[in-house]
Amino acid sequence: xxxxxxxxxxxxxxxxxxxxxxxxxxxxxxxxxxxxxxxxxxxxxxxxxxxxxxxxxxxxxxxxxxxxxxxxxxxxxxxxxxxxxxxxxxxxxxxxxxxxxxxxxxxxxxxxxxxxxxxxxxxxxxxxxxxxxxxxxxxxxxxxxxxxxxxxxxxxxxxxxxxxxxxxxxxxxxxxxxxxxxxxxxxxxxxxxxxxxxxxxxxxxxxxxxxxxxxxxxxxxxxxxxxxxxxxxxxxxxxxxxxxxxxxxxxxxxxxxxxxxxxxxxxxxxxxxxxxxxxxxxxxxxxxxxxxxxxxxxxxxxxxxxxxxxxxxxxxxxxxxxxxxxxxxxxxxxxxxxxxxxxxxxxxxxxxxxxxxxxxxxxxxxxxxxxxxxxxxxxxxxxxxxxxxxxxxxxxxxxxxxxx
Numbered sequence: 001x002x003x004x005x006x007x008x009x010x011x012x013x014x015x016x017x018x019x020x021x022x023x024x025x026x027x028x029x030x031x032x033x034x035x036x037x038x039x040x041x042x043x044x045x046x047x048x049x050x051x052x053x054x055x056x057x058x059x060x061x062x063x064x065x066x067x068x069x070x071x072x073x074x075x076x077x078x079x080x081x082x083x084x085x086x087x088x089x090x091x092x093x094x095x096x097x098x099x100x101x102x103x104x105x106x107x108x109x110x111x112x113x114x115x116x117x118x119x120x121x122x123x124x125x126x127x128x129x130x131x132x133x134x135x136x137x138x139x140x141x142x143x144x145x146x147x148x149x150x151x152x153x154x155x156x157x158x159x160x161x162x163x164x165x166x167x168x169x170x171x172x173x174x175x176x177x178x179x180x181x182x183x184x185x186x187x188x189x190x191x192x193x194x195x196x197x198x199x200x201x202x203x204x205x206x207x208x209x210x211x212x213x214x215x216x217x218x219x220x221x222x223x224x225x226x227x228x229x230x231x232x233x234x235x236x237x238x239x240x241x242x243x244x245x246x247x248x249x250x251x252x253x254x255x256x257x258x259x260x261x262x263x264x265x266x267x268x269x270x271x272x273x274x275x276x277x278x279x280x281x282x283x284x285x286x287x288x289x290x291x292x293x294x295x296x297x298x299x300x301x302x303x304x305x306x307x308x309x310x311x312x313x314x315x316x317x318x319x320x321x322x323x324x325x326x327x328x329x330x331x332x333x334x335x336x337x338x339x340x341x342x343x344x345x346x347x348x349x350x351x352x353x354x355x356x357x358x359x360x361x362x363x364x365x366x367x368x369x370x371x372x373x374x375x376x377x378x379x380x381x382x383x384x385x386x387x388x389x390x391x392x393x394x395x396x397x398x399x400x401x402x403x404x
Contacts, residue, residue, distance in 0.1 A: 055129055056141030058094045060148045063087065063107050066096035070109065076159070079206070081120065081222060082111035086155065094141065105140060106156070110149035120222030121149045127198065127221040135187030137209055137219040156209035156217065161268075165205055166277060171311035175353075176214045177272045178320060182349045183216030184208050188265060189342035191218075192258040197227035199235075199256055203264035204245045204278070205271055227258055244278035244289070249336055259336035265345065266331025270294050273324055275309030291332055298329040305359075314360035320352045321359075 066087035067074050076084040085107045088097040097103070110121055128139035143150040158164070161180055164172045172180075184203075191198040201223040209219050228235050234255040239246070247263035250256055267278050270290050276283075278290045287293045297303045304325040308316055327348050333339050340348075 055125070055139060056094050056152070058141050058143040058150070058152060060143055060145045060150070062089075062094050062096055063143055063150055063152070066105070067107055068099065076106055079220070081220070082109045084108045087152075089140075089152075104155040106153045108151045108153065118149060121151070123224060124151060124220070124222045127224045131191070131194075131198070131221075133187060133190045134215070135183045135190065135217055137217040153219070156219075157212040158210035158214065160206050161208040161210060161216070161272075162205040164210070165271060165275060171275070171309060174312060174316040174320065178317075178324075178349065178352050179214055180208065180210065180216040181269065181272055181324075182346065182353065184218065184268070185265065185342055185345045185349055187216070187218040188261055189346050191224075192227070192261070192342050197258055199225045199227045199258055200261050200264075201225055201256070202241050202245075203261055203268060204242050205268055208268070225256060227256075244291075247336065248334065257336060258342070259339045262331050262339045262342060262345070263336070265342070266328045266339075267291060269324060269328040269331060270307075273309065273321070273328065274307050275311055295329075295332070298325050298332075314358070316359055317352070317355040318357050318359050318362060320355050320357075323348060323352055 064070060066089050067085040068087075070083075070085055074086045076086050078084070087105050087107045088099055088101060089095065089103050089105055090097045091103055110118075125139070125142050128136070132138075137156065138154040140152045140154060142152065161184075188200060188203065191200055200218065200221070202220060203218070207218060207220045209217050211217070223240050225235065225237060234257045236254050237256050239251055239254050241250075241264075245264045245267050247260040250260045250263075267290065270276075271278060274290065274294065276287075276290050280288055280290070294307055297307045301322070305318075305321060307325065308321055327340075327345065330338070330340055331345070
């Protein structure tokens, strides 16, 4: 793995139930237009398993009590799966606790008429039941009772990266952006580099959650897919994900590789760099697609600093912006084989945490140099024009006239 100090582990969990309902409506094309073949529900099974972490099985009543009867003011967010509620449970068990006490959790409830179905609920339980890493959100347990399908996760204090980039007036500091980017990259590198690679398929800012220290963790594994094995170069599958993040070759052919995730990572890199959304219909026609708008700037070192989120006001690393821009350019390469691996991405991002060459310091340095030069020029001019010098020049002129 890219970071031996932050290694994760793979364990095996057999899903409670594997019956399949309708496919997700998060497909980029209608099923009749998508180029499909097989898309099974089976998660990867590692031959190098460790002792599995036992998932807790909650009753619906326990989660109902833990969230205060799923009251509206406890809603943390809403997605294709359904609503996410804030709740509290007792330590080392499934019993509900009083609000504000014991362990805070996030409870995701499947909407009966939601865009995601039982299929993705099963995939989520299966993958997060066996994948454990500091940069993957921890699944604590689940509930499967009659028509109820719920998942219980660790609570992430600062919510999603999307909220911090696009929904808050105070800009996310550059140092935090680099820390989050590196953490998310480590999460993807772990998925791709395991005994059997996993392709995330829905990497985007809303699926990157942050704890109190701005450590990034990937969430929402409902679209995750076991990657190609052996001599296979790709897996063929239905086209799912979020428009604006999906790799073009995957959208066109349905051929899925780990490099599809790398492309999505490049899009998120651009969002972090620019403070713009991957797709924004409110912008002028030539700027609505972030990748299309930014690509010419990425290819020109003289222009790339024009990409930087203006809200940062020069509070960013000059070398950091250069490296991030080059990395985004490589991740977004039209040829999937030319894109870096996520392990290579981690290696590029790791040293960027320690850079302190802020653009604002360089700006102040230039202003200071300009000020010194200006004073020097003014001093030279004032010396030439002083009364003493004028008198000296007059005396010299008189002497010359006398000599004549």
